[in-house]
Every structure is written in C-alpha cells, then in structure tokens.
C-alpha cells in the first residue's frame with residue numbers, strides 16, 4: 596500500500612528499516628514540488644503505526660486516521676500554521692518547534708510512534724532550525740522527524756547532517772500515465788497529456804485530474820504566448836511590461852509561464868529532430884509540426900538558450916522589465 600510511484604528503490608529501503616526497527620531519528624525528504632514527498636511522509640507514518648502484518652495496509656484504523664489527518668500522534672507543521680497571524684509568516688517560527696518539543700516529550704497517545712512532519716524545512720527560521728537541531732541531537736524513543744524540502748541548499752547543514760536523506764526523483768512519464776489510467780481512471784488521451792505536462796511530478800498530474808482549472812489556465816496562457824510569438828514589437832513589449840509587473844507581485848507565476856515557453860520551444864526542437872513522439876504539449880502536435888517548418892534547428896536552439904538565460908537572470912534579481920524585453924526582441928522570425 597505504498598502510494599508513491601516506485602522507481603528508485605526507496606520503498607524496499609524503508610520497508611527493511613521499519614521491519615527491523617532500525618530507524619534513524621530523522622529523515623530528510625528531498626525533491627521538487629508535487630513529486631510525492633508528503634505522500635511518502637504519510638506512508639512512513641502509516642507504516643510505523645499500522646496494525647496489520649504487512650505495513651502499511653492502508654485500511655486499518657491507524658492507517659485510515661492518518662490518511663484523514665485525524666491521528667493524534669502525527670503532527671504536520673509548515674507555513675500554513677502562521678497564516679492566521681496578521682502578517683502571514685514567511686518562516687516556520689521557533690514557537691512551532693517548541694510546540695513539537697513539548698509534544699514529543701509525551702508518549703504516543705494512540706499509536707506506536709509519534710511522527711512530526713516539517714513541510715518546507717528550508718523555511719525554518721534560523722532560531723527554529725537551531726532549536727530543532729537540539730532536538731535531533733537528543734533522540735527520543737518512538738519519535739521520528741520527517742523534514743520535507745524542495746531546496747536542500749537552504750536547510751541548515753547541521754540539521755541535514757542529523758537526517759537520513761531520501762531523494763525523490765522525477766518519475767518517467769510512462770509510469771505516471773499508467774498510474775493515472777489504473778488508479779484514477781483518467782481517459783487515455785488525457786492521461787498521456789497530464790503525464791507529459793507533469794514533468795515527472797505525479798502530484799501535479801493528480802491535482803490536474805481533480806481541478807479542471809489547472810488545464811484551462813494552461814490553455815489560456817499558451818494561447819497568449821502563441822499570440823505574442825505572432826505579434827509585432829509593440830505587443831511583445833506590452834507583454835514584457837505586464838510580466839515584469841506580475842514578477843514583482845508573484846515570481847512563481849512568471850517562472851511558471853517561462854516554463855511554458857520553454858516546453859513549447861523544446862517541443863519545436865523535438866519535432867525538428869524527428870522526435871515528435873516525445874513532445875510535452877501533445878494536444879498541440881499539429882500546431883507544433885506546422886510552426887517548426889518556419890525555423891531551422893539552430894534558431895530554435897539559440898532561443899531555448901535565451902529562455903534559460905532569462906529564467907536564470909530573473910533568479911539573480913536582474914531588472915525583470917529589461918531581461919524580458921531583451922527576450923522579446925530575440926524571438927526568432929515573425930513568419931508564423
């Protein structure tokens with residue numbers, strides 16, 4: 596009943612540790628957003644507390660209560676905890692860690708293990724990370740910490756050194772497609788599309804099966820992007836200005852949009868190289884084949900590099916307006 600799509604050997608490793616009771620005090624689960632870190636963390640919590648012989652069974656009282664978020668011994672902390680404050684917190688604060696310490700000092704209430712899941716370990720404040728470090732240095736029996744992070748570099752190295760590292764890598768699109776077909780009963784065509792668009796992160800694909808708005812928003816954005824590619828400089832600069840404003844409000848949205856640009860041009864490259872079967876935007880295959888006729892392969896390669904440079908410069912805090920305008924000037928051709 597391990598729910599992550601297994602391709603890395605993590606499950607046998609965990610199963611073995613749990614079976615023999617040889618568990619570290621803390622695990623660090625590393626991987627991109629939507630890769631399945633929380634799913635794996637909850638599965639570990641279930642495996643530790645499951646009442647069946649083959650753990651986790653997914654159906655006993657313990658497993659069900661953990662899945663429903665109702666188990667008294669499983670505690671998840673993250674930024675959301677601070678959202679009730681007047682100013683939404685950008686860090687996981689020391690009080691949240693002190694609460695955990697207090698709770699960890701008491702024996703498990705209804706299960707066998709207490710499990711504390713820290714969702715976003717890179718967001719621990721310095722104070723909080725140092726406080727957590729003390730806890731990790733003095734392991735308590737029947738208490739396990741699961742630290743989840745998308746950005747390992749931003750986690751205090753001394754904290755990392757106290758954890759066993761579990762890295763979750765992007766899954767092959769075929770494995771995600773199979774899982775969508777078998778477990779979510781998604782239509783075959785949609786399963787292929789979602790598997791490709793997920794870039795190896797099954798959580799993204801699952802969210803998109805549950806929320807139609809995700810695919811709708813992608814279509815709208817792609818429509819806009821394709822319009823910009825066809826347009827003259829006035830419209831391209833207006834787009835750059837609009838993106839720059841958006842960047843100042845929400846960096847993530849702009850980075851996601853650049854991701855769409857990159858996927859599109861990467862697809863053009865694949866079409867050009869005779870690998871149309873491997874493209875991401877499978878629902879636009881014909882448009883991509885038609886558009887690819889207008890470019891030679893070097894033009895496409897150069898523009899892909901420009902897109903990557905732009906994403907890098909935005910991360911390095913360059914002026915968003917300037918770098919986006921330069922990008923707009925460099926879109927090859929206008930003969931689409």
Ligand SMILES: [Zn+2]
Pocket residue numbers: 641644645646647650651652653654655656657658659
């Ligand atoms: Zn169970």
